Amino acid sequence: MTTVPVAWAVRGKKSDSYADYGITVGGRGLSARQLPAVFDELSSLGEPPVERTGPRALPWIVFTAARAGDRDHVGLSVQEWTDQSDAMGRPITTCTFYYLPYRDAGDLGVSYRELLAAVRDEPLPRDGSALHASLTGTDPRYLADTIADQGFARVAGAAALLLEGPVTVTRAEHLTVEQRLAFMDAVAALLPQGWRTRFSAATWHEGTDLRIGMVFGQVCRPGSFELDWQAPGAPPASSAGAAYHSWLYELVEARGWPGPRLVAALAAQRASMFHAGPGAAVEIVADLDWPGTVWRAVLDGTAQHDDLVRLFTGGRHRELDDPDKVARVFGALVDVAEPSDLPLVAKLWHECGGEDTTLLRNARRRLWRERPQPDLGAYVETADRLGFADGFVAGLLAAPRPPGELPGGEATLAALLCERRPPGPGRTAEALARNGSVLAELLLAVTPGPIAERRAWLQTVEPDAPPVLLDAFNGLWTRPPRIPDSFTELVQNGRRCVPAVLQTAAKTPQAFGDTLGAFGRWLMTDADPAHARAWTGVLALLDASTSAEKGTIDGLLTWLGGSPRHFPDCTRSPNYFDAFHAVCADPAGQRHRSRLVAALAAFVSRYEWVPAGHTTAIVKLVERFAIDREVGSALLFARSVEPTLVHVNAYATWRRRYLDARQELRKVESLLLIRNVRPDAPPDVVGELCAGALHEGHPFDWVRDEILEAGWRFTPDRFVTLLDTVTDTLTRLGRDRDEAEDSALRLGRLLMLRRPPEETAQIRRYTVRYAVHEIRYRLNMIRYLSGDPEKKGKLLLDGPIRKELDRLGTLAGRVAKSGATPWRKG
Numbered sequence: 001m002t003t004v005p006v007a008w009a010v011r012g013k014k015s016d017s018y019a020d021y022g023i024t025v026g027g028r029g030l031s032a033r034q035l036p037a038v039f040d041e042l043s044s045l046g047e048p049p050v051e052r053t054g055p056r057a058l059p060w061i062v063f064t065a066a067r068a069g070d071r072d073h074v075g076l077s078v079q080e081w082t083d084q085s086d087a088m089g090r091p092i093t094t095c096t097f098y099y100l101p102y103r104d105a106g107d108l109g110v111s112y113r114e115l116l117a118a119v120r121d122e123p124l125p126r127d128g129s130a131l132h133a134s135l136t137g138t139d140p141r142y143l144a145d146t147i148a149d150q151g152f153a154r155v156a157g158a159a160a161l162l163l164e165g166p167v168t169v170t171r172a173e174h175l176t177v178e179q180r181l182a183f184m185d186a187v188a189a190l191l192p193q194g195w196r197t198r199f200s201a202a203t204w205h206e207g208t209d210l211r212i213g214m215v216f217g218q219v220c221r222p223g224s225f226e227l228d229w230q231a232p233g234a235p236p237a238s239s240a241g242a243a244y245h246s247w248l249y250e251l252v253e254a255r256g257w258p259g260p261r262l263v264a265a266l267a268a269q270r271a272s273m274f275h276a277g278p279g280a281a282v283e284i285v286a287d288l289d290w291p292g293t294v295w296r297a298v299l300d301g302t303a304q305h306d307d308l309v310r311l312f313t314g315g316r317h318r319e320l321d322d323p324d325k326v327a328r329v330f331g332a333l334v335d336v337a338e339p340s341d342l343p344l345v346a347k348l349w350h351e352c353g354g355e356d357t358t359l360l361r362n363a364r365r366r367l368w369r370e371r372p373q374p375d376l377g378a379y380v381e382t383a384d385r386l387g388f389a390d391g392f393v394a395g396l397l398a399a400p401r402p403p404g405e406l407p408g409g410e411a412t413l414a415a416l417l418c419e420r421r422p423p424g425p426g427r428t429a430e431a432l433a434r435n436g437s438v439l440a441e442l443l444l445a446v447t448p449g450p451i452a453e454r455r456a457w458l459q460t461v462e463p464d465a466p467p468v469l470l471d472a473f474n475g476l477w478t479r480p481p482r483i484p485d486s487f488t489e490l491v492q493n494g495r496r497c498v499p500a501v502l503q504t505a506a507k508t509p510q511a512f513g514d515t516l517g518a519f520g521r522w523l524m525t526d527a528d529p530a531h532a533r534a535w536t537g538v539l540a541l542l543d544a545s546t547s548a549e550k551g552t553i554d555g556l557l558t559w560l561g562g563s564p565r566h567f568p569d570c571t572r573s574p575n576y577f578d579a580f581h582a583v584c585a586d587p588a589g590q591r592h593r594s595r596l597v598a599a600l601a602a603f604v605s606r607y608e609w610v611p612a613g614h615t616t617a618i619v620k621l622v623e624r625f626a627i628d629r630e631v632g633s634a635l636l637f638a639r640s641v642e643p644t645l646v647h648v649n650a651y652a653t654w655r656r657r658y659l660d661a662r663q664e665l666r667k668v669e670s671l672l673l674i675r676n677v678r679p680d681a682p683p684d685v686v687g688e689l690c691a692g693a694l695h696e697g698h699p700f701d702w703v704r705d706e707i708l709e710a711g712w713r714f715t716p717d718r719f720v721t722l723l724d725t726v727t728d729t730l731t732r733l734g735r736d737r738d739e740a741e742d743s744a745l746r747l748g749r750l751l752m753l754r755r756p757p758e759e760t761a762q763i764r765r766y767t768v769r770y771a772v773h774e775i776r777y778r779l780n781m782i783r784y785l786s787g788d789p790e791k792k793g794k795l796l797l798d799g800p801i802r803k804e805l806d807r808l809g810t811l812a813g814r815v816a817k818s819g820a821t822p823w824r825k826g
Helices: 035-045 102-108 112-119 140-150 152-164 177-189 193-197 240-254 259-267 278-288 290-299 305-313 323-336 339-352 356-367 377-386 389-397 410-418 427-434 436-446 451-461 467-477 487-492 497-506 509-525 529-540 547-559 574-585 587-605 615-625 629-640 643-647 649-661 669-675 683-695 700-710 716-732 737-753 757-785 799-818 820-825
Strands: 002-012 022-026 060-068 071-085 091-101 131-135 167-170 214-216 225-228
Touching: 002 035, 002 071, 002 102, 002 112, 022 035, 035 060, 035 071, 035 091, 060 177, 060 193, 071 102, 071 112, 071 193, 091 102, 091 112, 102 193, 112 131, 112 177, 140 152, 140 177, 140 259, 152 167, 152 177, 152 225, 152 240, 152 278, 177 214, 177 259, 240 259, 240 278, 259 278, 278 290, 290 305, 290 323, 305 323, 305 339, 323 339, 323 356, 339 377, 356 377, 356 389, 377 389, 389 410, 389 427, 410 436, 427 436, 427 451, 436 451, 436 467, 436 497, 451 467, 467 487, 467 497, 487 497, 487 509, 497 509, 497 529, 509 547, 509 587, 529 547, 547 574, 547 587, 574 587, 574 615, 587 615, 587 629, 615 629, 615 649, 629 643, 629 649, 629 669, 629 683, 643 649, 643 683, 669 683, 669 700, 683 700, 683 716, 683 737, 700 737, 716 737, 716 757, 737 757
Parallel strands: 167 214, 167 225
Antiparallel strands: 002 022, 002 091, 002 131, 060 071, 071 091
């Protein structure tokens, strides 16, 4: 039992007085400026009835809170009749307010009824000092029994509603004052202790004021929630109150929390909630059994990484009541632990029953994937710290198990092993020797290192490793190097064995060319055709140093159906072309010549070499395949991208020979070039090709049809540029200017007849504006550039020119007159 000073104040008035009610006396506590506001709230209950019995009768008791500066107080008031009357003969009431600092009440765990019992019958000190009350703290079991007596559903509903706003309890007139006080205390006990800094409740309310949070009354106060004592309901759906209500039921019914445990847990949440909202209360109740919530999430597979980390970082896993539960939840953390979580994992490993297989599963999931995750070394270091590194690394070295695991982590694991010393006899050495791909990547990684390091690793794996793999690397490490040729056996020992051998050879200049040759012969004769894509990826990653090596790699890439990788860098190297052609001409590769031809045609038809100026080089690259229609057509139609290629000597020579061999193409080449233009081809390129076809005598409608067949994209400005280019090109080819213009306009007219109406309307409007602006510009050219330097305003024009201008003016007038009506409509 603790004696606590309780401040107090009394509101009333003297007998036989005409004065209003006011504070008559008080003990130490709130100042004279703060107390009136408190009593103003306490007086908001309404006018007491004259009858001295019944549910409305005094005493009225209020549980409330007050705040002075940043200090919270909790207390209660008792309003009751005196035996005195004022000057008008009216009975006088008195309201005594008892209060103490919230911190003292919270530390003691004092309920409102305990405080009321301690102070109600105590005489108030005459000297105005604080009242000394003996308090013991209320047993949670007592409050839990009170909640049960009042009905958990009713109390929980009231507590949840109170989070949303004021509550009026109706149809409870049969309850005694003591029963109402018990209900008020029970509701407070189902809220966090900190909510008492804003909690208020009254045994009765006669008015409509909403300043008191929960009251008993005959009718529901407007603007408040109604709690029908006879049929209590739930708070509004999708509200904080509803969430709080659900959590109370979750703890009591679903999780089996005893009432005293729930009351004690809520009482422990003592931080002031004066400025907090309902959501904060929901967070508190949800956090009461948060370890249990995480446990259930682990069971159903929905646990979140951050929740698991927070649980163990804060030590709240110790709130779980079963070591098996702790181990299960800890296993879930280990299973998803990021590298930054591993110090925490190591710290709690033995306490929480960590299992090395779980940590291994996590690490393997990060390793055996197409793109391994970084920081794998942190997992090995953790295993080392916990004393099972040998078995852990051996577990990592086990081959990936589809479908959950995929190849791809060999180089990452090899790099990790390189950071450690070669292991002695044991599980790691045995597992490394059995995993040919990782071993090959490891031997590749140590190739640039000291000889002693290579020998140490070879000694580690030699008893169990495949001899063919060790022999391939030993051969490349000797001087002079021995060229590996057992590629079939190497492939059988792991997917990364051959790539690692090739990359090791690339680091050995004396051996790379011959190794590539040996690999190429094997690739064309014995390799599984189904793996062509994989070998393409391997070749694309090889670093060649000489042009001949690059030519060999590009030849093999093309034979596999890929594209030459080094062509732009080797356009002036004869060795490159010789090596490329040697691969392509190898008799062993002729069974897939069609794939080679298709790959070359695809490479040529991308026409990336045109703007780069590699025309001569591309002719040299593919001239041996010009007999193949695919490659020859792709190269021939390059003029659809750049018509001027015909002026490049190498291309012109090849084109002449090609057309001599394919006479059927000579007559229609110009039309085929038009058909092959791309939809976004520049209009000047298309115009030049059209002019060439017209100049060769092809009908206008044939040229039109080829443009349409190509799907060339028409816009007004591109259309006009195309016609201008046709005119200029035909003129350059020797046509009369008038004839060239007529040809261009005739082609344009034919094209417009085949275009959609909305498109031709746009072209028509644009061309008219364009032509008018052009006429104005040309006329201004005459005015500005033909002026007489001696006579201002006079133009030096000869007779024929004047007549032509007059004729053009007359023609312009006729055009304007004939077009007047349509332009007004449009």
